[in-house]
Amino acid sequence: MREGSRTFRALLSHRRPPAVLAPLALAAFLLVLPPLADGGLALPTLGTGPSLVHEVEIIALYSMVVVGLNLTYGYAGELALGQAAIFAGGAYATGILAMATIYHHPVLDLAITLPVSALVAALVGFISGAPGLRVAGWALAYISFFLVLLIPDMASAFPAATGGLIGLTPIPNPSFLGIQLDSNGVYWAMIGCAIVVFAVFRNLIRSRHGEALQVLRQSPIMASSLGISVYRLKLMAYVIGAIPAGIAGGLYCYLNNFLSPGLFDIYTAIGFIAASVLGGSRTIYGGIVGVVILQEIGPLHTSSFTQYALPVYGALLVTFGVVLTGGLTGSLGTAIDLFRRRFLRDKQPSLEPQEFSGDVGHFEGAELVVTGVSKSFGGNQALSDVSLTATPGKVTAIIGPNGSGKTSLLNIVSGFYRPDKGTVRLGDQDLTLKAPSKVALAGVARTFQTPSIPAGLTCLQVVSSARYARDTSGLMAAILRLPSYRRKVRRDIEEGERLLGVVGLSHLAKAQATTLPLGTRRLLEVARALVARPAAILLDEPASGLSMDEVRRLSRLICQIAAAGATVVVIEHNFQMMLEVADVINVLREGRLIATGSPTEIRSNPVVIESYLGEETEEDT
């Protein structure tokens, strides 16, 4: 009884049992399964189908496909409908090799076929992903779906190698490092590969790369403003997500020692998507749950068409797309969180900022020069011939009524819009036509009018995500958790915690960032912008939504940042605050710069008073 309640508490307590325990136990059990089954141990059989060992093999292979899909869909946000085609590519690579060398001794080794299948998968992924990811949203889904249609075509086009529509059989069992494998050996190879694949994907998803993907999925715009190349990161995720499908395909040849195009049709492709969505696309192990369930209700493994599998898949996708967007495992996690909050009364830290503490550090500021910038959207002239300079160590304000072009100007500087005319320079670098991620890497950081905070990350992770693109670490280093990678992570944490302190949010380091109120989110965004040590920092209405007290502290912080050497550009409605904080104020009206000067000059400028301040000061009094 006591034992039971302790497990229960451990499950619900803050420190959950290490998440790797359950998968490790499962892996250990699966590895000893065949001897148990051979020993005549009474094992429950699933359905009326093939033996349990065979079922487990299928589940292991399909789970590998789905975990790759989860990386591309759940984390990178690109629905690869044709994972089945990549699976087929891996299978045919191995199958063709195996049949071509059938009279050769020793038989083909897994040490050769697995890398070949993985490589073919990566190649297919790259060839379809590189053009497909250029247009956001649908293109990749369609291209990869198209690949599935090609499978029977390609098989019949090259019948000598592929056996045409009839297929390849019998594919001889492989050897591994020179040892001929029997059916148990093949089983162990499959389970072993699955364990390695899951370990690799776990380490990859729970790494800086995984965090960057979460930022990207939430908002590509934000990701690029942090210096992340959206295209490259997505392509990387897509190609890596293809590799386990290829490996699984390579092993699939040995499942029934048979391959044919009919095994990889559109319905198999949809089955993988359904398994991913059902288990929870944004999970690592959820795919296993999804595959196991679909094996029961929709015979995914026969892959030949069964009458009611399709409507069931369709209904599943609509239901889970609309209602249970986290999938089964994700929804379970949410339920546990809710339960914990409701019944165990976790102490919630205050969501308000505390005293700002700590030093902002030093910034290598650079002069930001905008020259003669014009921009029109259709017939609407948003900016005409605007020139201004922001100097390091100074706070440069841009004020103006709504629609005067302030944010458009900011968007031009940070690379989201291309100016029709004019140039933008930072120090001796020309930023004019650079992509947003390049502008960010050149040393420009920014915040957004509506704070852009990705879901599923803690405050600390949100802040340190800005270091991802500037202080890069390799994929292998992350997967193997090499010392170089650990050093980077330590730096991420140190820098992140320091800057959280600077904006008074140290106590919220481990809190989910999306739970924060608006004012606190703004401060979090400022910390994220600072962590990258930018030369210029652009703040888009940082004070809106903040309390009087917070505005005062923010003002002090802005002055500190400038004093530390950075070039600070602030867009604000709060004129009073700008008078106190800014060294130079630029006034925009209807896309034109109507005045530039010190706060005292601006306050007494008749044009400004007439066109802009007139209304504002009346409201204030």
Added chain:
Amino acid sequence: MITTIYSGLTLAAIYAIVAVGFNIVFIATGTINFAQAQYAMLGTLAAWLGLQLFHLNLLLVIPIGFIFGAVIGLIEERAAIRLLPGHSVHGELVTTVGFSILIEGLAIALFGTNPEPVPSPVTSNQAISLLGGRVYPYQLLLIATAVAIVLGAELFSRRTLLGLASLATAEDKVAAIVRGINVRRLQIGAFMLAGGLLIAAGPFIAPVTYATSTIGDTLNIKAFVAMSIGGFGSPKGALVGGVAAGLLEAFVGRYLSSNFENLALLLLLLVVLILRPYGLFGERVERAV
């Protein structure tokens, strides 16, 4: 040679009609409806039911088909789009893929997978010689239908207030709402119109494709190729893209091998995406922050 052109143009007409369906929804909602081509599939089944099984008059089958399609469009909009939290592209992809599979699965369960011939809507079923090639009258009728639909959609979107409202919505949903456009009604209307149109076109398509419950996926992809070439949101682009795709497919099939038809189309799609990611008549929209 000329005969191959005719069969290419016949394919082109089918792709263009489905692509116009894509466009109607895209213009009004900014969404690609992955299930759109399944309506054309249903159209062929409806044509078989109406013309072959129940021997109904063509002039009756077309409006009944339209209503049928509009109702399914209404159901899809409600089940797969409206309920979606957050309205992300990828949420819509999953639910419309699901809806597509649902329709296809039900159609297969009810009708089986055997293609059923459907009589031509024109009485003469003899191939005629025209400009040195052979062509069936129903092919010419299908091509004419496609051209009429494209012209109609083009005029509708550029000349009518409703069409302009749709264009405005596709460009900036929030701004359109602020301007007093009922975006929700527009979205429902687009799904109903596109669904109705594709099923109503069934009697013209079915003599070529037969009534087949499994053609939806192929049509889906090829119409997407047509739309990518022509540009998202442009009905005339749908026609141009459809012609390019249809001719390529017909010529590769005739002079190379039918095994390479799909591959050629895929390569064409990849080349278009590399050279002109927004198609011939599509516009690049700058991202708002």
